Amino acid sequence: MRCLVTGANGHLGNNLVRALLEQGHTVRAGMRNTNNRAPFAGLDCELVYAELQDQASLLKALEGSGPISASLKPATCALRIRCTICRWCAL
Numbered sequence: 001m002r003c004l005v006t007g008a009n010g011h012l013g014n015n016l017v018r019a020l021l022e023q024g025h026t027v028r029a030g031m032r033n034t035n036n037r038a039p040f041a042g043l044d045c046e047l048v049y050a051e052l053q054d055q056a057s058l059l060k061a062l063e064g065s066g067p068i069s070a071s072l073k074p075a076t077c078a079l080r081i082r083c084t085i086c087r088w089c090a091l
Helices: 011-022 055-062
Strands: 002-005 026-031 046-049
Touching: 002 011, 011 026, 026 055, 046 055
Parallel strands: 002 026, 026 046
Antiparallel strands: none
């Protein structure tokens, strides 16, 4: 399954990317700072720009992806959708 992980260059997000890859998923790693590629050294994942407060960037990052997982509170997410992992957006 192809998954989008937002905040993928943070501690929680990067560990989630690694876990999903180990389980055989195709991962799209969403991040604000696309210049910060060091956490992805040696990982077979797609890096994309995804800012949680920018709905257009999230929609673009979601194109062709399945589930989304995020590690932030719903007030910070522009989509207000139910995330696969945190489920904070189930308002």
